[in-house]
Amino acid sequence: MTKTWGIFYNKNSGSGEATKKAELCQKRLAEKDSKVVLITGDSLDESQRHLANSLPDLDSLIVIGGDGTLNAAFSVIVKNNHPLPVGIIPAGTVNNSLKDIIFRKTQKTRLQISSYQHDSAWSD
Structure with missing residues (x-):
């Protein structure tokens, strides 16, 4: 289709x-x-x-x-x-809305990576 x-x-x-x-x-x-x-x-x-x-x-x-x-x-x-x-x-x-969307997505990804790395460090 x-x-x-x-x-x-x-x-x-x-x-x-x-x-x-x-x-x-x-x-x-x-x-x-x-x-x-x-x-x-x-x-x-x-x-x-x-x-x-x-x-x-x-x-x-x-x-x-x-x-x-x-x-x-x-x-x-x-x-x-x-x-x-x-x-x-x-x-x-200016694209402020796009910058905000990208910033939030980047921050969320960074937090997820940081959390994963923190959890992984304690799993050994």
Whole structure:
């Protein structure tokens, strides 16, 4: 069965970096026989409407952008009560949300490794 991916991005941001990344993702996924829907608009409202209308047909979503784009996408997903796997490709100026997610994951991993090493040291 062909998987349908949505790629949500802000085509008006920055120097067009999100658009370049979206088109590259589209190309790579199409090479894997996936169906790809590019989801964007001329305004935030229009982009969110396109995402809301596309959600029922998507198996997964890729969000390309920064904190604002992430917030826009997750707001639509939550509002429509339509959970689905989401991949994130940073293309924002600051990406604070991504940094926070990565930091928390790194800290959790470090704690797990530290705990494992501590427990292993006493098992000899």
